[in-house]
Amino acid sequence: MNGVLSTVTIVASLALALWYLVLAVLNRAPGRAALLAALGLSALVLVVTVAAVVWLATGHRPTDTVVFVGYLITFVAVPPTGFQLARMEPTRWGSVILTVTCLTVPALVLRLQQIASA
Template identity: 60%
Template sequence: MNGALSTATIVAALVLAVWYLVRTALDRAPNRVDLIAAGVLTALVAVLVVVAVAGLFDGERPADTATFAGYLITTIGLVPTAAILAKMEPTRWGSLILGIGCLILPVLVLRLQQIASVTVA
């Protein structure tokens, strides 16, 4: 797992989480800019997942490849799912859905790093 890319993903997710939660507190529904920001975060996560999958082919694999794959699938699908649900809920709760999704993402990235650090040759 790329440390700088993981850090960038975590920071971006936390910044967006704060933004979405502030919008929730201000009783604002997610707008087009919020959904575009979620899309940019999804692109960043997609790059992270591609790098992680490419790392599987360099000779060292995580000790628990199935768990690692499950976290990869969850990580890539979390923000788009939150964005779809937020679009379906055009109230302040849509912003909350995006905020919670962005709060969960750093946990998933950290967990991916933990699993990737325990390797077998």
């Protein structure tokens, strides 16, 4: 697992979470820019996922491959799911959904790193 790429993903996700939290506190639904940022996070997550798959394909083995792949599937599924749910909820709760999504991503990155390095 790439340390720099993981760090960028964590920082970007936490920055977006803060932005979405401010929107929720201000009682605003996520606008076009907020939704595009969520798509950007999804793209970044996809890049990390490809890097993890390449890491696995080059012979590296985590402590538990099945758990690692399960976390990887969850990791790649969370941002698009949060995006879609936020689009369906045109109230401040859409911003709350994106906040929770963005707070979940760093937890998954850290867990993937733990499994990969242990």
